[in-house]
Amino acid sequence: MTAPTTTTAAREGGRWIEQWDPEDEAFWKETGERVARRNLVFSILSEHIGFSVWTLWSVMVLFMGPEYGIDPAGKFFLIGMATLIGAIARVPYTFAVARFGGRNWTIFSALMLLLPTGAAFAVMEPGTSYTTFMIVSALTGVGGGNFASSMTNINSFFPLRQKGWALGLNAGGGNIGVPLVQLVGLLVIGTAGAAQPRIVLGVYIPLIVVAAVCAALFMDNLAPVKNDTGAAREAVRDRHTWIMSVLYIGTFGSFIGYSFAFGLVLQTQFARTPLQAASMTFIGPLLGSLVRPVGGRLADRYGGARITLWNFAAMAAATAVVVFASLIESLSVFLVGFVALFLLTGLGNGSTYKMIPGIFHAKALDQGMTGEAAAAYGRRLSGASMGLIGAVGALGGLGINLAFRQSFQTAGTGTAAFVTFLLFYAVCAGLTWAVYLRKVPAGPVPATETKPRLGYAEV
Structure with a gap:
């Protein structure tokens, strides 16, 4: 196997690698691993900023006091709009990598983050209409799309035996953008006060430019990666795409939904001030992000299912x-349960994403x-399936925000929403067992087969 070559003459945009075979161990040790890890580092940086921008309004709503004239239900709907557009954006972003190149699309998608950040900087003040806030919140959805293109890109760089670790690290590093923007919000509220939201936005504008420049200087496009409309149609028809979408709603949908809603829940249900809420909001998303690569590693070792x-x-x-804490109105017990829930969403993010390539490889065998x-x-x-799974999974975040909105609107607490989530997790556990772990009675083995068929327990 010859080392991959980079040509700038064959295609527009530069830095195209024309040959790439990560499953070839000699190639991987000689050249592939070094190149893949370099692309992983700068993919994480861009995705990290993308997540911060996507979840920007989980912080902005903490600055929106009574003078903004928006009630808690309106704020939940505001952050839900960002979740919705981010989920939809994941589908075209998935296919953009093969169409334009992973490096080229990372540059473009990073620069696109200037649009929602600059728009928020312009309108973030009392007196702005709710419709305007909704439009600007929707624009942050482009940050949610970054995840899909980044994961699709990195999935192509690494061999199957390392995908759990690589995808977990890529996603976890990106997810840390959620608690980081919340930490920036905490620092601003604690030092400049709740009337200075534009400082948060001013921090991120130069960081977006840095991410785009680093992608241009250090990332590569993979020429062998091409869009396959036949694979996309096959993935849509495959039941595993939709089963994994449901499971990903339970893991990533929970992570992003809780990340958006945590501060608002603390303010609304436990009467925390903006500073008090901000001081607690970042903890769960931070731990959930840090543990995501661990979920990938555990899945590599013991099986994602x-x-x-x-x-x-x-x-x-x-x-x-969390339900018990809501009933007895104990903030300390609530925080223990909620932070544990965040940790588990991170572990589950890593294990479910590891399952996807393993399932289709098992089908091939x-x-x-x-x-x-x-x-x-x-x-x-x-x-082909990752973009769709990521998009449907992200819609779980919208479901969580709408459930909280309805629960607080009708009962004044989030208890009913949490009961609904509990039942959904039970369904996800049953689905995982029934499809991927339940032992099927052995039937007669055709004479043409030389070994028993591979099950899905190891994926």
Whole structure:
């Protein structure tokens, strides 16, 4: 295997790698690993800023006191709009990597973050109409799209045996953008006061430019990665795409939904001031982000389905603690349960994303493919399905915000919403067991088969 070559003459945009085979161990050790890790680092940086911009309004609403004239239900709907557009953006962002190149799209998608950040800087003051706030919040959805393109890009760089770690690290580093923007908000509220939201926005504008410049200087495009409309259609028809979408609603949808809503829940249900809420809001998303690569590592070692099953069971238990805390109105117990829930969403994010390439690789082996043919099929189908799974999963965040909005509007607390979430996690655990871990009675093995078919427990 020859080392990958970078040509600038063959295509517009520069830094195109024309040959790439991460499953070839000699190539991987000689050249591939170094190149893949470099792209991973700067992919994380851009995705990190994208997540910060996407969740910007989880911080902005903490600055919006009575003078803004927006009630808690209106604020939940405001952050829900950002979640919705971010989820929708993930579909086209997934296909953009192959169309324009991972490096080129990272540059463009990073620069796109200037639009919602600059717009928020212009309108963030009392007297601005609610409709204007809704439009500006919707613009931050482009930051949510960054995740899909980043994960699709990094999925192509790494071999199957390291995808859990690489995708977990990429996603976890990106997810840390959520608590970081909340920490910036805390520092601004604690030092300049709740009347200075533009300082937060002023911090991020130069960081967006840095992310775009670093992508231009240090990232690469992979020429072998191409959009495959046939693979996209096949992924849409495959039941595993939709099953994994449901499971991803339970993990990532919970993470992003809780990240948006945590501060508002503390303000609304426990009467915390903006400073008090901001001082607690970042803790859960930070821990959930840091633990995501651990979920990927555990999935690499023990199987994503096993880790995912036990994780959903633990999420149901943590949610039960949160429901109990809501009933007895104990902030300390509530925080313990909620932070545990954040940790588990992070673990589950890593394990579920590891399952996706493993499932399609297992399907290839089950169909009689071997070696590079099986690996290529797995990459093809998993790459096509990731954008859709990521988009549907992110819609779970919208569901969480709407559930909180309805719960607070009708009962004044989030208890009913948490009960709903608990039941959903129980369904996800049952689905994981039934599809990927339940032992199927062995039938007769065809004479043409040389080994037993691979199950999904190891994915």
